[in-house]
Amino acid sequence: MFPYITHKGDQCEAFFRDYISADRKILLIATLGFNDLCLFFPRLLSQYPNVDYLFLVEERPEVAEVLRQAADRNRSVLVSALAGRKVQFESVAIVADDTANVAGRRATRVCAPWLANGYTDVMVDASSMSRGVCFPVFKHAYLCARRTGGAHAHLLTAGRATSTINAVSMSSDAPQYMHGFQSDMDTDEVQRAVKLWIPQLSERAVVSLERIHRELMPEETCPILPFPAANPRRGDLLLREFEEPILNDWDVNLKDVIYAHESDPTDVCESIVRINNGRREAFSASPEFPPRTVLSPAGSRIGSVGMLLAALRLDLPIMYEESIGYNSDMLAVPALQVLPPDYLWHIWPSP
Incomplete structure (x- = not known):
């Protein structure tokens, strides 16, 4: 029947407070992106000492310089917010040298050893993760959760009614x-x-x-x-x-x-x-x-x-x-949003 538990808006933070006890060992898999939505859940979870962080850095051949600058700014924010925590940034090539789409295959390969590290829960943050990376990674985590002793798989996503980043995808x-x-x-x-x-x-x-x-x-x-x-x-x-x-x-x-x-x-x-x-x-x-x-x-x-x-x-x-790159007509990196995202979701499918 594939039942799932959901929380939205302020319910997400309340769920984390009630659920993340000292005996849980949690991995957050997220993306370092140019949209500052990638910052929300890592910073929210930074108050819990038993959360580790794996950030996938999606590498595409064509990305506007202002978007690269925005991603660099976001990386600095994450490094500062998560100082002293177990944090790793891993590059994931989206397109191979022969132009083949390798996004999902390479992303799951990067995540596989982390999923075997004895975590009780794996949370995948889809907020700024491309579909070609997010979908295979979460499916991998979900299938692992169905095994005896597997970590629970959670899906997180944040969104805004109006984006602060003007980026146009270039399709493959x-x-x-x-x-x-x-x-x-x-x-x-x-x-x-x-x-x-x-x-x-x-x-x-x-x-x-x-x-x-x-x-x-x-x-x-x-x-x-x-x-x-x-x-x-x-x-x-x-x-x-x-x-x-x-x-x-x-x-x-x-x-x-x-x-x-x-x-x-x-x-x-x-x-x-x-x-x-x-x-x-x-x-x-x-x-x-x-x-x-x-x-x-x-x-x-x-x-x-x-x-x-x-x-x-x-x-x-x-x-x-798959998107092989992003263009933008922005002249400068926009300031970080002060207000929280308009939409927040936590989804926990049962094995």
Whole structure:
């Protein structure tokens, strides 16, 4: 059934106070990113002496200098806040020399020895971690948690309604299944599968999602729109941006558009679970045409976390395009945010 315990907002800090006792040994796996969201959970957990820190430094070939400067600033903040603690920064190459996407494979390889160090809990901070790194790392931690004596796996994420960092992703232009999230796709068992594609719509993602659609060639498409959202018109604006592919290329029945809460990953997860299970029941009388649901996260990190939960719960494949770099037109690194993030989530899936 894949039940999970969730806390949001101020409940997260209350959970840490009640849960992190002296007999627990905790590892936080996070990312050193250019967005200062990467600072929130490490600084929040710094009050507990029994927390160790592994920061993955995602290395991409093309990143604007101002974004590198922002990441350097964030590293200095972390080093100062965590002085005297067990802290390690590990570089993770996102793209190999031959341009192959190696993000998930290399990230899990870096994390593997840490997960074998006898921790009682492993917390993965998705706040600024790319999907190609976060999803495989958390799946690895979750599978370890299912073993006898394995550390409990927790997923953390923080978000803001409006980002303080202006960064534009440069896509790899190469759709592929995410490391660890291919399921049985591209096997003989699903040659006649009836594929449902659930993409997460996001600004400036039309070209990337169209490439994924051409690669996947699904029989049905049910895009996810954010609603409710911080900007009540965001769903309408996205429909206008995606008007051409939705009405023509993807042949979407507007009644099949999924509306999921922008800042609630459980709403995204449960919507996908409900649709997937309904299709399985509908196709149960035709075993020669097995239904398959393929996810494509492309929007907000919190909504993407909902896709991760659904993929773990139902063993769903994920097709995406990795970011090989980031551009920015900012002239200087913005000041650190004083106010806490607008959205905070702690999610604890039961093994």
